[in-house]
Amino acid sequence: MTVMWQKGLKKSMPSTSRAVNTLKHNHCYQIRKSPPLVSLDFPDIWTPNSLDYDHSPIQKGSNEQTAAVIDGKSISEEIISGIASEVSRMKESIGKVPGLAVILVGQRRDSQTYVRNKIKACEEAGIKSLMTELPEDCTEDKILSALSSFNENPSIHGILVQLPLPKHLDEEKILNMVSLEKDVDGFNPLNMGNLAMRGREPVFIPCTAKGCIELLLRSGVEIMGKKAVVIGRSNIAGLPTSLLLQRHHATVSILHALSKNPDQITRQADIVVTAVGVPNLVRGHWLKPGAVVIDVGTYPIEDPSSEFGYRLIGDVCYEEALGVASAVTPVPGGVGPMTIAMLLSNTLDSAKRVYDIT
Numbered sequence: 001m002t003v004m005w006q007k008g009l010k011k012s013m014p015s016t017s018r019a020v021n022t023l024k025h026n027h028c029y030q031i032r033k034s035p036p037l038v039s040l041d042f043p044d045i046w047t048p049n050s051l052d053y054d055h056s057p058i059q060k061g062s063n064e065q066t067a068a069v070i071d072g073k074s075i076s077e078e079i080i081s082g083i084a085s086e087v088s089r090m091k092e093s094i095g096k097v098p099g100l101a102v103i104l105v106g107q108r109r110d111s112q113t114y115v116r117n118k119i120k121a122c123e124e125a126g127i128k129s130l131m132t133e134l135p136e137d138c139t140e141d142k143i144l145s146a147l148s149s150f151n152e153n154p155s156i157h158g159i160l161v162q163l164p165l166p167k168h169l170d171e172e173k174i175l176n177m178v179s180l181e182k183d184v185d186g187f188n189p190l191n192m193g194n195l196a197m198r199g200r201e202p203v204f205i206p207c208t209a210k211g212c213i214e215l216l217l218r219s220g221v222e223i224m225g226k227k228a229v230v231i232g233r234s235n236i237a238g239l240p241t242s243l244l245l246q247r248h249h250a251t252v253s254i255l256h257a258l259s260k261n262p263d264q265i266t267r268q269a270d271i272v273v274t275a276v277g278v279p280n281l282v283r284g285h286w287l288k289p290g291a292v293v294i295d296v297g298t299y300p301i302e303d304p305s306s307e308f309g310y311r312l313i314g315d316v317c318y319e320e321a322l323g324v325a326s327a328v329t330p331v332p333g334g335v336g337p338m339t340i341a342m343l344l345s346n347t348l349d350s351a352k353r354v355y356d357i358t
C-alpha cells in the first residue's frame with residue numbers, strides 16, 4: 001500500500017504503547033488508574049480521504065447498462081408532498097405548523113447550498129424555518145445563546161447546526177446543547193445509543209441513514225438477510241446507516257480508511273452504501289454483479305460552468321457501476337435530496353409529538 005497508508009498505521013501505534021506505559025507506572029498498587037483493557041482510540045491521524053485508490057482510466061460504457069438509476073430527487077419530492085399535506089392538515093386542525101431552526105456558521109459554499117436547499121424544501125412543505133447565520137470567527141457563546149433561544153421557543157420543533165463547524169469551535173459541546181426533543185439530525189449520543197441498542201427506540205433517526213434505507217425500501221430492495229457493506233464510519237453518515245441496516249436485519253460490514261482489501265470485501269455485498277468523500281473510490285470491479293449501490297458521497301469540485309461555481313461528485317465510479325450493479329443512486333439527485341426529505345419528516349414527527357397528533 002502507499003505511503004499514506006503506512007503513515008496512518010504508524011501514527012495509530014501510540015495507543016498500544018501508551019497502554020503499556022500506564023501499566024508500568026501503575027504497577028500493581030494503584031487501582032484507581034488501571035490501564036484500559038480495551039483501547040477506545042479512533043485513529044487520531046487526519047485521514048485525508050484520498051488514501052489508496054485506483055486511478056486507472058474510467059471504463060465508460062464498456063459493459064451494457066445493467067443498473068436501474070434510483071431517482072432520489074423524485075422519491076424525495078413524493079415524500080415532501082406527503083409531508084406538505086400532513087402539515088396543512090395540522091394547520092387546519094390546530095392552527096399550528098412545524099418549525100425548523102438552522103444555524104449556519106461561516107461561508108462554506110457547499111454548506112450554504114445544503115442549507116439553502118433545506119430552507120427551500122421547508123417552504124415547499126409549509127414548514128416554518130428560521131435561519132441564524134453567524135460569521136466564521138464567531139464565539140462559542142454566540143452559538144450557545146442562539147441554541148438556547150431555539151430550545152426554549154415553542155414554535156421550533158427541530159434544530160439543526162450545519163456541520164462542519166469552524167475549527168475553533170467545540171462541536172461536541174455545541175451539539176450537546178441541542179435539546180434531545182428537537183435534535184432532528186439525530187446527532188445526540190443518546191439517539192445514537194438508542195439506535196444501536198436492542199429494544200430501544202431513538203427519538204430521531206439520523207436523516208442520511210434514514211434516507212438511504214427509504215431509498216432501498218421504496219425501490220423494492222430486500223434488506224433482510226442480505227450482505228451489506230457500508231464504507232465510512234462517521235457519526236453523521238456511515239455509523240448510523242450501518243446501525244439502521246442492521247436493524248433491518250442485514251449482515252453488515254463497516255469499512256474505513258484503515259481497512260485492508262476494501263475492494264474484495266465490497267465485492268461480496270448485495271447492498272453497498274458508501275459515505276467517504278473520495279471521488280471514484282468504488283470502481284466497477286469492486287461490485288458484485290447485481291449489487292445495489294447507494295452513493296452518499298458528495299465531493300465538491302470546481303466547475304465554472306455551473307450556477308454556483310462547483311458541482312458534486314460521488315464516491316462511486318458511476319459510469320462503471322451502471323454496467324455491473326442492478327441499481328445505483330446518482331450524485332447529485334440520489335441521497336442528498338432524501339436527506340432533506342428525512343429532515344422535514346423528523347421535524348413533522350417532532351411537532352406531532354409535541355401537539356399529540358397521530
Ligand SMILES: NC(=O)C1=CN([C@@H]2O[C@H](COP(=O)(O)OP(=O)(O)OC[C@H]3O[C@@H](n4cnc5c(N)ncnc54)[C@H](OP(=O)(O)O)[C@@H]3O)[C@@H](O)[C@H]2O)C=CC1
Nearest residue numbers: 047049051232233234237256257275276277297298336339
Ligand atoms: N448526501 C448527503 O446527504 C450527505 C453526504 N455526505 C457526504 O458523504 C461523504 C462522507 O461524509 P462524512 O461521513 O461526514 O465524512 P467523514 O470525513 O467524517 O468520514 C469519512 C469516512 O470515510 C472513511 N474513509 C476515508 N478514506 C477512506 C478510504 N480511502 N477508504 C475507505 N474509507 C475511507 C473514514 O475512515 P476513518 O474513520 O478511518 O477516518 C471515515 O470513516 C462526504 O462526501 C460528505 O459530503 C455526508 C452526509 C450527508
Ligand SMILES: Nc1nc(=O)c2c([nH]1)NC[C@@H]1CN(c3ccc(C(=O)N[C@@H](CCC(=O)O)C(=O)O)cc3)C=[N+]21
Nearest residue numbers: 113114117161162163164185298332333334336337339
Ligand atoms: N448538521 C448537519 N446535518 C446534515 O445533514 C449535514 C451536515 N450537517 N453537513 C453536511 C452534510 C451533507 N449534507 C447534504 C445535504 C443535502 C445535499 C443535497 O441537497 N444534495 C443535492 C444537490 C446539492 C446541490 O444543489 O449542489 C443532490 O445530491 O442532489 C447534499 C448533502 C447534509 N449534511
Ligand SMILES: [Mg+2]
Nearest residue numbers: 046047048049
Ligand atoms: Mg476524514
